[in-house]
Amino acid sequence: MVDITEMTNWGVDLIDVRKTYGRSIHALRGVNIQVGRGEIFGLLGPNGAGKSTLVKIMMTVVRPTHALGTILGRPIGHHGKLARTGYLPENHRFPGYLTGNQVLHHFAALAHVPGAVRKKNAGRLLDRLGMTKWADTRVSKYSKGMLQRLGIAQALMNAPELVVLDEPTDGLDPMGRRDVRELLVELKESGTTVFLNSHLLSELEMVCDRVSILIDGLVARQGRLADLTDQTVEYRISYTGNAAAVRGKLVALGATVDEGEAILAGCEADKVNHAIDLIRAAGLMIDSVIPKRVSLEDILAEALADRSGSADAAPVARPVSP
Numbered sequence: 001m002v003d004i005t006e007m008t009n010w011g012v013d014l015i016d017v018r019k020t021y022g023r024s025i026h027a028l029r030g031v032n033i034q035v036g037r038g039e040i041f042g043l044l045g046p047n048g049a050g051k052s053t054l055v056k057i058m059m060t061v062v063r064p065t066h067a068l069g070t071i072l073g074r075p076i077g078h079h080g081k082l083a084r085t086g087y088l089p090e091n092h093r094f095p096g097y098l099t100g101n102q103v104l105h106h107f108a109a110l111a112h113v114p115g116a117v118r119k120k121n122a123g124r125l126l127d128r129l130g131m132t133k134w135a136d137t138r139v140s141k142y143s144k145g146m147l148q149r150l151g152i153a154q155a156l157m158n159a160p161e162l163v164v165l166d167e168p169t170d171g172l173d174p175m176g177r178r179d180v181r182e183l184l185v186e187l188k189e190s191g192t193t194v195f196l197n198s199h200l201l202s203e204l205e206m207v208c209d210r211v212s213i214l215i216d217g218l219v220a221r222q223g224r225l226a227d228l229t230d231q232t233v234e235y236r237i238s239y240t241g242n243a244a245a246v247r248g249k250l251v252a253l254g255a256t257v258d259e260g261e262a263i264l265a266g267c268e269a270d271k272v273n274h275a276i277d278l279i280r281a282a283g284l285m286i287d288s289v290i291p292k293r294v295s296l297e298d299i300l301a302e303a304l305a306d307r308s309g310s311a312d313a314a315p316v317a318r319p320v321s322p
């Protein structure tokens with residue numbers, strides 16, 4: 001039995017979402033995902049993992065085989081809450097004969113945004129996405145990156161409480177990506193909940209509060225990004241000089257010694273200090289000591305390795321509160 005009072009604490013609370021296409025394509029096999037209000041959440045996973053299927057179910061574009069849970073505290077598909085949600089679909093297509101400005105008005109009108117608000121928001125968003133000078137150009141003339149910027153503006157026209165973005169930085173150049181990351185942080189700061197799909201791990205790492213790794217339709221890892229990545233895996237000590245005299249002692253400490261650097265796995269500070277002492281005592285100059293932290297890529301690689309080793313992963317437990 002699901003506790004209704006607890007459900008409303010989450011911006012997104014998906015419980016046991018399943019989708020089978022046809023008879024045999026099990027795109028989602030019992031997904032539980034929770035996103036706190038005002039968080040930036042990243043759903044990552046390899047191609048075909050089921051990420052887009054999940055957001056399509058959230059947006060009622062695809063009918064689930066089974067789904068429980070809430071969006072903005074109301075059951076999935078609640079009309080009032082859908083109107084308070086913005087959505088950037090994967091591979092979106094806009095009618096080529098419309099201008100950028102007309103596209104924004106058209107989709108906002110479908111979401112019942114009043115005319116005066118549409119006008120104000122369209123101007124503000126076109127400006128924010130760097131599209132003002134293309135506002136009256138037909139979409140058929142837009143580049144891929146321009147279409148993506150327009151798509152993001154479109155998703156924000158109703159000043160949503162929740163915005164769901166399927167690969168928002170797809171087709172954008174590095175500056176465009178950075179701009180979108182800054183925009184996501186601005187949205188969060190204004191209280192908007194951001195749910196995004198991406199396979200660009202380093203991008204997610206820069207902005208997300210919480211992430212889930214989806215593999216073969218199941219959540220393989222889930223948690224606060226800080227908790228998942230808060231671990232130092234190795235220290236890299238760089239030095240100038242010939243380490244021949246001290247190599248044996250460093251290797252005995254467990255270090256891998258290459259030309260100009262010693263790498264110590266694990267995060268035992270006393271070992272790192274000892275290695276630094278040894279290097280300095282041998283008359284070498286320390287250039288840098290760099291801790292390498294666990295990255296999302298490491299976590300994804302580990303999750304993929306686990307999945308290939310077992311036929312079925314256990315469902316990930318549902319956290320108690322945001």
Ligand SMILES: Nc1ncnc2c1ncn2[C@@H]1O[C@H](COP(=O)(O)OP(=O)(O)OP(=O)(O)O)[C@@H](O)[C@H]1O
Nearest residue numbers: 021025027045046047048049050051052053054199
């Ligand atoms: N309309 C459909 N009919 C049949 N199978 C589908 C349909 N849409 C998706 N699938 C299948 O469901 C699975 C999940 O697809 P989905 O598009 O959700 O993955 P994804 O994680 O978004 O992948 P990508 O990173 O490539 O965008 C895949 O095996 C895909 O082939």
Ligand SMILES: [Mg+2]
Nearest residue numbers: 051052053090
């Ligand atoms: Mg997808």
